Amino acid sequence: MAGTVAADFSQPNTASPTTVFYSLLIPAAILWFFYWRLSRRNLYKLAEKLPGPPGLPIIGNALDLTGSSHIVFKTIITKGKDFNDVIKLWVGPKLLVFLVDPRDIELVLSSQVYLDKSPEYRFFKPWLGNGLLISSGHKWRAHRKLIAPTFHLNVLKSFLELFNDNSRHVCNKMRALNGKTFDCHDYMSECTVEILLETAMGVSRKTQDQSGFDYAMAVMKMCDILHLRHTKVWLYPDWIFNLTKHAKVQVKLLDVIHSLTKKVIKNKKDAFSKGTRGSLATPEFIKPEEKFEKTKDENKKTIVVEGLSFGQSTGLKDDLDVDDTNDIGEKKRLAFLDLLLESAENGAVISEEEIKEQVDTIMFEGHDTTAAGSSFFLSLMGIHQDIQDKVVEELDQIFGDSERPCTFQDTLEMKYLERCMMETLRMYPPVPVIARHMKEDLKLASGDYVIPKGATVVVATYKLHRLESIYPNPEKFDPDNFLPERQANRHYYAFVPFSAGPRSCVGRKYAMLKLKVILSTILRQFRVHSDLKEQDFRLQADIILKREEGFQVRLEPRKPRAKQAAAS
Numbered sequence: 001m002a003g004t005v006a007a008d009f010s011q012p013n014t015a016s017p018t019t020v021f022y023s024l025l026i027p028a029a030i031l032w033f034f035y036w037r038l039s040r041r042n043l044y045k046l047a048e049k050l051p052g053p054p055g056l057p058i059i060g061n062a063l064d065l066t067g068s069s070h071i072v073f074k075t076i077i078t079k080g081k082d083f084n085d086v087i088k089l090w091v092g093p094k095l096l097v098f099l100v101d102p103r104d105i106e107l108v109l110s111s112q113v114y115l116d117k118s119p120e121y122r123f124f125k126p127w128l129g130n131g132l133l134i135s136s137g138h139k140w141r142a143h144r145k146l147i148a149p150t151f152h153l154n155v156l157k158s159f160l161e162l163f164n165d166n167s168r169h170v171c172n173k174m175r176a177l178n179g180k181t182f183d184c185h186d187y188m189s190e191c192t193v194e195i196l197l198e199t200a201m202g203v204s205r206k207t208q209d210q211s212g213f214d215y216a217m218a219v220m221k222m223c224d225i226l227h228l229r230h231t232k233v234w235l236y237p238d239w240i241f242n243l244t245k246h247a248k249v250q251v252k253l254l255d256v257i258h259s260l261t262k263k264v265i266k267n268k269k270d271a272f273s274k275g276t277r278g279s280l281a282t283p284e285f286i287k288p289e290e291k292f293e294k295t296k297d298e299n300k301k302t303i304v305v306e307g308l309s310f311g312q313s314t315g316l317k318d319d320l321d322v323d324d325t326n327d328i329g330e331k332k333r334l335a336f337l338d339l340l341l342e343s344a345e346n347g348a349v350i351s352e353e354e355i356k357e358q359v360d361t362i363m364f365e366g367h368d369t370t371a372a373g374s375s376f377f378l379s380l381m382g383i384h385q386d387i388q389d390k391v392v393e394e395l396d397q398i399f400g401d402s403e404r405p406c407t408f409q410d411t412l413e414m415k416y417l418e419r420c421m422m423e424t425l426r427m428y429p430p431v432p433v434i435a436r437h438m439k440e441d442l443k444l445a446s447g448d449y450v451i452p453k454g455a456t457v458v459v460a461t462y463k464l465h466r467l468e469s470i471y472p473n474p475e476k477f478d479p480d481n482f483l484p485e486r487q488a489n490r491h492y493y494a495f496v497p498f499s500a501g502p503r504s505c506v507g508r509k510y511a512m513l514k515l516k517v518i519l520s521t522i523l524r525q526f527r528v529h530s531d532l533k534e535q536d537f538r539l540q541a542d543i544i545l546k547r548e549e550g551f552q553v554r555l556e557p558r559k560p561r562a563k564q565a566a567a568s
């Protein structure tokens with residue numbers, strides 16, 4: 001034993017590899033930390049001057065983002081009340097700057113510089129790849145140019161029959177509930193998925209079995225997971241997230257979601273290889289008994305679209321407004337998936353993988369937003385019976401006692417219904433925040449503030465739409481907020497449910513037209529009732545604004561007034 005000890009002392013004192021590793025790692029980490037802090041000194045300096053609630057060291061305001069979705073939403077809204085135009089939040093090392101002044105929002109949304117989505121959108125990547133919602137630079141520009149015209153009014157008008165057909169289908173399903181209270185979001189969700197499949201994708205809902213409903217449910221659960229990652233800072237790194245049970249659920253959900261999109265593309269390609277071109281909107285796909293005659297007048301008439309906002313402030317223009325009045329009935333435009341497949345066949349613009357990403361993007365953006373918008377609308381009609389009366393009166397004036405389908409011209413005459421839709425989008429914007437990554441410092445118009453490069457700017461649509469300085473009595477559901485004279489007195493960027501500028505929503509006109517057909521069809525057949533009031537709404541913003549308790553309504557079958565009078 002003594003000999004062993006003597007031998008140890010005789011050895012030179014060499015450090016183990018682990019000790020060497022840590023003795024190098026620690027100074028390197030400290031050096032890296034100082035370099036990182038130094039490279040962000042502009043960010044810290046400018047952030048210092050921005051107003052915001054106090055936070056804790058290192059984690060900042062991250063604790064405000066804990067709790068259920070509803071609690072997080074409520075906390076942010078409540079804390080935001082103490083601040084005016086600019087609110088700063090630190091979530092760990094991330095600087096978020098919320099904007100609510102329309103002049104500042106214009107600077108961000110109308111810019112060709114601040115076009116990049118914030119890094120948080122990367123959580124969408126496994127789902128949407130590099131689709132239009134998250135892509136940037138040259139790829140985004142080229143694909144936007146390709147896709148925007150597929151939502152041109154001329155294409156949309158050819159979808160009217162399918163909008164009608166699907167609206168009647170969902171009404172039949174809801175009639176079978178016999179006046180029971182139910183969550184209308186489930187029905188709106190399935191209906192909007194099926195409409196997208198038949199219109200933009202050009203595949204029949206009848207070939208999709210249960211998959212439309214399964215898809216809608218999987219999307220809802222995926223949004224829960226993404227929201228969780230957005231609000232829980234420790235779930236940001238992929239390697240930590242991948243250790244959680246949510247990652248395993250995500251794999252299963254993406255399997256459901258991507259199975260549907262792959263099936264859609266395969267069906268469409270098979271049709272292409274058999275020489276079938278065109279969307280389902282071409283008459284041969286529609287059953288003869290479901291076809292309806294367009295009046296000769298309507299086919300000939302140059303439809304006046306002036307004065308129609310299609311969901312944004314009159315006066316704002318984007319790439320969807322190009323040529324609306326000039327090329328009615330002249331240029332042949334293709335629907336979304338038709339165009340993408342043709343473009344892929346013809347060469348360079350888009351690859352097979354990119355088509356899949358775009359289909360996933362349109363399926364998500366196109367369904368969950370409109371499902372939420374229409375569900376809020378129906379809830380509000382149920383609550384505000386006097387306003388529902390006025391919508392019904394307008395519909396009875398347009399349709400009399402006829403049960404005919406709705407035409408494009410009819411949608412132009414639904415002025416009051418449109419105002420109710422806009423007011424719904426004001427108070428309950430389905431996309432309650434829009435986030436951008438700041439590539440450059442931005443000097444704000446509302447005050448002496450500069451948002452530093454590297455920050456995430458959040459356009460707080462929900463709060464903007466409820467500013468008392470813009471909307472007197474902002475918590476009151478008042479469709480007259482969208483009377484032309486009231487709109488004329490507002491800043492263009494005071495109403496941006498579809499965003500605005502170069503990265504505005506490509507589905508804006510599609511959504512407004514589709515919603516008008518679905519909602520008018522429902523209100524022509526039913527009286528909507530709600531037992532809950534707006535004060536009872538437990539809002540949550542897991543990507544899309546929704547109600548925690550669901551959208552509970554009751555439908556009572558109704559007849560047009562003329563028929564009621566004749567019957568009594």
Ligand code: HEM
Nearest residue numbers: 132133365366369370373430431497498499505506507511
């Ligand atoms: C009420 C319905 C809708 C609302 C409120 C809405 C709202 C929005 C908003 C706010 C954005 C900007 C998001 C951001 O910058 O983070 C957006 C983008 C987008 N929306 Fe919609 N949307 C609706 C319906 C639709 C529909 C029906 C489609 C397609 C059929 C669609 C496709 C898209 C796409 C592809 C983008 C990304 C555009 C780009 O970055 O170039 N949306 N939408």
